[in-house]
Amino acid sequence: MSKDPTSPTFKQKAKKELKDFFIISLYLAFFFCALVTYTILLLREHGGSSLNYTFAIINALVIGKVILIGEMVKLGKRAEARPLYQSVLLKAILFSLLVLAFHFLEEFIKRLIHGEPSGTVWHNINPDELIGRSILVFCTFLPLFAFIEIRRVLGEEEFYALFYKRGGAENPTISSGK
Known part of the structure; x- marks a missing residue:
């Protein structure tokens, strides 16, 4: 059984998936950080915590991976x-x-x-x-x-x-x- 020459290699698939993960996570981080900023402004907190932004970015990375897992299945x-x-x-x-x-x-x-x-x-x-x-x-x-x-x-x-x-x-x- 020969491999289809048009099918992507493992390296190509991994590169595409990493690129998709980066783009999706960046998109989600943008929205989640905007939400954190809105919350800080709404609550009138001065000197907002960078920890809130860290959690927003981590959440974006986790949800980005969840999306890729959902696409994989x-x-x-x-x-x-x-x-x-x-x-x-x-x-x-x-x-x-x-x-x-x-x-x-x-x-x-x-x-x-x-x-x-x-x-x-x-x-x-x-x-x-x-x-x-x-x-x-x-x-x-x-x-x-x-x-x-x-x-x-x-x-x-x-x-x-x-x-x-x-x-x-x-x-x-x-x-x-x-």
Whole structure:
């Protein structure tokens, strides 16, 4: 059985996944740091804590990895046959639920590490905070998955040409549907 010469090598896959992780994490860090800034300004804290920004960045990295894990297990793959807006909405919902599940697991493990009995851990988790966080994550995921889905539909080269090459938006090679 011979290997398909057009299939990417392990090194190429790893490079692409690392690039995707970096872009997704950077996008999430931007929003989470903006949220921290808003919270600091809203609460009128002067000289906001850099620790809050550190947690925002760590959270962005963790959620970025959760997204890549979800993509690796093909979460939302069936939604790709639907119209683009439905695919974006369904993936944003599915991945928000995945992140919510990871947040519950994270809270559970954190509380166990701090010595709480396993039977009382679920009762001490604040579901309102986790649901509120999930709503913010969902709102952040909508534009993220819109870009991811547009990239999937257009293809890597066309997508990057459209966004990063001078005149890319003026001379699209996308069929006009006429």
